[in-house]
Amino acid sequence: MRLGGERIRVKTRGEIEAMRAASRHVAEILQELCERVVPGATTADLDDYAARAIEARGVTSSFKGYDPEGLPSYPAVLCVSVNDEIVHGIPSSREIGDGDLVSLDFGVESGGFHGDSAVTIPVGEVDAECVRLLQICQESLHGAMEVMGPGVRLSDIGHAVQSRVEEEGFSVVRDFAGHGIGRALHEPPWIPNFGRPGRGPRMLPGMVFAVEPMVTAGSPEVTIREDEWTAATADGSMAAHFEHTILITEHGCETLTSISGVH
Ligand code: MF3
Ligand code: CO
Numbered sequence: 001m002r003l004g005g006e007r008i009r010v011k012t013r014g015e016i017e018a019m020r021a022a023s024r025h026v027a028e029i030l031q032e033l034c035e036r037v038v039p040g041a042t043t044a045d046l047d048d049y050a051a052r053a054i055e056a057r058g059v060t061s062s063f064k065g066y067d068p069e070g071l072p073s074y075p076a077v078l079c080v081s082v083n084d085e086i087v088h089g090i091p092s093s094r095e096i097g098d099g100d101l102v103s104l105d106f107g108v109e110s111g112g113f114h115g116d117s118a119v120t121i122p123v124g125e126v127d128a129e130c131v132r133l134l135q136i137c138q139e140s141l142h143g144a145m146e147v148m149g150p151g152v153r154l155s156d157i158g159h160a161v162q163s164r165v166e167e168e169g170f171s172v173v174r175d176f177a178g179h180g181i182g183r184a185l186h187e188p189p190w191i192p193n194f195g196r197p198g199r200g201p202r203m204l205p206g207m208v209f210a211v212e213p214m215v216t217a218g219s220p221e222v223t224i225r226e227d228e229w230t231a232a233t234a235d236g237s238m239a240a241h242f243e244h245t246i247l248i249t250e251h252g253c254e255t256l257t258s259i260s261g262v263h
Pocket of ligand 2: 116117178179210212243
């Protein structure tokens, strides 16, 4: 899909309210899902729960049926990526076990607008290196949010993420990126999680970006599984993924997919 070069839309007040509502659904359902990431649950159980929650709220999945050029249509409402899987894990009969790292990626459309968010959860006793991997991935997203605001150049996001991740000896995945979000799940621009600072367009109040660092404990190389969706680390190392839908405000930015509006 080509998002490069096109204009970045600035949302109206009304559109922002719709994005706020869609993003709130995402945050609330994701929180409920997190509580259900326990040993013995299957990844399909989580998808079922998410599908029921979507229906109960009268909203629509952003993911199910999504079919970028050349790919089969995505068959579920949730992406569940376990351990060495980075993103786009298709829910299955796989059981979650103690010590797993489980990444949930979830999006809904309501009132014509999308919200998109991801979180990685440690299950039970997880080794110290994995805990640090999660922490640094999440911190890299927070670091990006600290620099985001009106007048700031777009590439400062990727630079903030990459700097935080690499100073800790971890790697940033380059095959996938964050994105603008609004009436479409993926709007211009692409937002890589790496790069030099001070490049690209300046952010303006009313722009909304989905920023989503994907971080690995080993090499950043990616392999795509036979289902054509699941992206895993080529070297089998563990991976983490955090994502928020973030509004640029007059003074900085606001996370739309968090319950507190902060993290
Ligand atoms: N957060 C992911 C992304 O922006 C979610 C897409 S999952 C898909 O690419 F199933 F819709 F592809
Ligand atoms: Co996304």
